[in-house]
Amino acid sequence: WTSAALEFPTALLLDQYVSENWRENYVLTTIWNEAILDTLAKRPHFILLSIDAPISVRWQRFRERCAQENKEAPALDDFVLRNDEHLYDPLSSLATLSSRAQIRILNPTTTIPQLQASLDALNLLDPARMRPTWDQYFMQLADLAARRSNCMRRQVGCVLVRGKRVISTGYNGTPRNVTNCNEGGCARCNTSKGGGTGLSTCLCLHAEENALLEAGRERVGDGAVLYCNTCPCLTCSVKIVQVGITEVVFSQSYHMDTQSAKIFQEAGVHLRQYAPPREGLVNLCDLGIAKSDQA
Structure with a gap:
C-alpha cells in the first residue's frame, strides 16, 4: 500500500491514517488477501473496485510491453497458465477479492485518456456510493x-x-x-x-x-x-x-x-x-466513450 507520498507497514496503520483524514480521497492498489480487505472494508468511506479485461486483450497489452522492454513475450497458452495461477492461487485469493468488489470494471479500452474519461463518466466519487440518497x-x-x-x-x-x-x-x-x-x-x-x-x-x-x-x-x-x-x-x-x-x-x-x-x-x-449509481460489472465501452481493443 504505497504511493509517491505515503507508505504504511500494516493495514491497521493505513486504516488509522485514512480514518483521521477521511475528507481526502486515496487510492490503494495493493490488497492481496482478505485479512487486509476486512480491515479496510469495515469503514463506511471504503469502496472496493476490481479492474479486469478480456484475457486476449491483456495478452496483447503484455506483448506490447515486452516489445517496449526488448523482452520475449510468452505464448498465449503460457500466458493463460500464468493468469490462472495469479487469479486462483489460494494464497492470493484474487478471485475471491474480486467477487467482493462493489464495482467490477471491465476495461477493454485502447488508451489511458479513454480509460480516464470512462472513469469520469462512471462518477466513482458520487456521494451516493457511500451513503444512499x-x-x-x-x-x-x-x-x-x-x-x-x-x-x-x-x-x-x-x-x-x-x-x-x-x-x-x-x-x-x-x-x-x-x-x-x-x-x-x-x-x-x-x-x-x-x-x-x-x-x-x-x-x-x-x-x-x-x-x-x-x-x-x-x-x-x-x-x-x-x-x-x-x-x-x-x-x-x-x-x-x-x-x-x-x-x-x-x-x-x-x-x-x-x-x-x-x-x-x-x-x-x-x-x-430512478436510476441508481452503476454497480456490479461495468464495461467501460458501454459508457459510450471508450473503444475496445477487440473492435
Whole structure:
C-alpha cells in the first residue's frame, strides 16, 4: 500500500491514517488477501473496485510491453497458465477479492485518456456510493419488500413514504389465507399467459395495492410519495390517484407505462424513473466513450 507520498507497514496503520483524514480521497492498489480487505472494508468511506479485461486483450497489452522492454513475450497458452495461477492461487485469493468488489470494471479500452474519461463518466466519487440518497434508500426498501413476493410472474415491492418516514410497505402475491401463488394458489400466474392477459382471473394483489390497503387513506395524508421497483399498472395507477399520492418513483419499466403516465399526468401526480449509481460489472465501452481493443 504505497504511493509517491505515503507508505504504511500494516493495514491497521493505513486504516488509522485514512480514518483521521477521511475528507481526502486515496487510492490503494495493493490488497492481496482478505485479512487486509476486512480491515479496510469495515469503514463506511471504503469502496472496493476490481479492474479486469478480456484475457486476449491483456495478452496483447503484455506483448506490447515486452516489445517496449526488448523482452520475449510468452505464448498465449503460457500466458493463460500464468493468469490462472495469479487469479486462483489460494494464497492470493484474487478471485475471491474480486467477487467482493462493489464495482467490477471491465476495461477493454485502447488508451489511458479513454480509460480516464470512462472513469469520469462512471462518477466513482458520487456521494451516493457511500451513503444512499433518500430515493436510493426507499427504493432499496422496495427491492427488499419485493423479495417477499410469492407471485410466479414477477417480484414487485412498494414503499409508501411521507415526510421521509415509511408509512407502509407491500409486495405482490395472493391474499391472506389463500394458497401462495408460487404454491399453485393463482391459476393465471401459473400458466404461460402473456403479460397483461387474463388479469380478470388473477388472484394476486399488486404490491401497490397491498401498501395502500395497509396504510389507508387517513395515514397516506398529503404529500405522500410511492416508491415501487416497477412502474405501476393502469389499475394500480387509478387507486394511487384516488388515495392522494402526490409522487410516484419507479425503477423498472412495465408495458403499461404510457397509459399509467397519462393517468398520473391528468391527475397531477408527478411520475419519475430512478436510476441508481452503476454497480456490479461495468464495461467501460458501454459508457459510450471508450473503444475496445477487440473492435
